[in-house]
Each structure stands twice: as structure tokens, then as C-alpha cells.
Amino acid sequence: xxxxxxxxxxxxxxxxxxxxxxxxxxxxxxxxxxxxxxxxxxxxxxxxxxxxxxxxxxxxxxxxxxxxxxxxxxxxxxxxxxxxxxxxxxxxxxxxxxxxxxxxxxxxxxxxxxxxxxxxxxxxxxxxxxxxxxxxxxxxxxxxxxxxxxxxxxxxxxxxxxxxxxxxxxxxxxxxxxxxxxxx
Numbered sequence: 001x002x003x004x005x006x007x008x009x010x011x012x013x014x015x016x017x018x019x020x021x022x023x024x025x026x027x028x029x030x031x032x033x034x035x036x037x038x039x040x041x042x043x044x045x046x047x048x049x050x051x052x053x054x055x056x057x058x059x060x061x062x063x064x065x066x067x068x069x070x071x072x073x074x075x076x077x078x079x080x081x082x083x084x085x086x087x088x089x090x091x092x093x094x095x096x097x098x099x100x101x102x103x104x105x106x107x108x109x110x111x112x113x114x115x116x117x118x119x120x121x122x123x124x125x126x127x128x129x130x131x132x133x134x135x136x137x138x139x140x141x142x143x144x145x146x147x148x149x150x151x152x153x154x155x156x157x158x159x160x161x162x163x164x165x166x167x168x169x170x171x172x173x174x175x176x177x178x179x180x181x182x183x184x
Contacts, residue, residue, distance in 0.1 A: 093171045101154035135179045143170040
């Protein structure tokens with residue numbers, strides 16, 4: 001056991017970190033903090049694997065299997081949490097309820113109106129407006145037209161037969177910085 005411990009923790013746990021790096025290569029997009037988290041997780045897995053190792057197979061293979069399973073489980077847990085948080089996001093243009101067609105945007109005091117800025121004011125060059133509309137999908141253009149005509153979110157969804165998700169996606173495209181930035 002001491003020989004195994006020395007092998008994996010020599011030179012700052014280089015061998016253990018190498019195995020973790022090999023497993024994490026499949027995932028990518030990890031920050032240094034994430035890597036540190038997985039190295040800490042590897043230390044825990046190593047300790048447990050050393051306790052349960054029964055000399056029936058090579059320790060290297062056994063440890064790799066244990067680390068791979070634990071890392072995959074942790075990645076699944078993290079991604080599940082991200083998806084959960086994604087579902088909890090709220091658009092300020094989504095209706096608060098089915099009956100009143102009121103959105104959070106309607107409740108926020110603001111004198112800036114993107115629709116008027118885009119469609120009703122002459123202070124924006126028409127070429128900029130054309131470029132802006134050129135970036136929008138057909139559905140996004142239709143939503144923008146209805147917004148400019150003072151339709152509420154619920155009404156637009158009914159008229160265009162859209163789900164809340166489709167409406168939210170269209171609004172995101174309409175208000176996306178990369179789209180509206182050409183108007184400035």
C-alpha cells in the first residue's frame with residue numbers, strides 16, 4: 001500500500017493528476033477552479049479505492065475505473081444543476097399570468113422604448129434599421145411588429161400560436177445585444 005501511495009503522490013501527485021486530466025479531456029471547458037475541485041475529488045476517490053482494493057486486478061485499472069465513474073457522476077450533477085437553473089430563468093417579457101397579459105416589463109418604470117426607437121423614430125438611420133431587421137428571423141420580425149403595435153405578450157403568443165418558450169426565444173433575439181448594437 002505504501003508503494004502505491006508513493007507512486008501516485010510523488011512529484012505533487014503528478015500521476016493522480018495525469019489520470020484525472022485524461023478523464024477530463026472528454027469534457028473540456030473547465031476552469032482552473034473546476035480542475036482543483038476534481039483533483040480534490042480524486043484524492044477522496046483514491047483514499048476509498050485504496051481501502052477497497054482487493055489485489056484481484058491492477059490498481060491502476062481499478063483506480064481509473066473508480067475515478068472515471070465518480071467524475072462522470074459529478075459532471076452529470078453539475079450539468080443537472082445548470083439545467084435546473086436554466087429552467088428557473090424568467091424573461092421580463094413573459095406574461096405573469098394567463099388572464100391579465102401583464103409582463104414584468106410592464107411593471108418596470110422606464111421611458112426607453114425599443115419598439116419606438118426601431119420603428120417609430122426618425123433619428124436612426126434607415127440602413128441601420130434594415131441591418132437590424134436583416135438579422136432577425138421571420139418570427140422575430142413578426143413579434144417585433146406586434147410589439148410595436150402595442151400588443152401584449154399573451155396576445156402575441158395567441159396570434160402567432162407560440163409557446164412561452166418560443167416567445168421568450170424570439171424576444172431574446174429581438175433584444176440581443178449583437179442585434180441592437182448596430183442601432184447605436
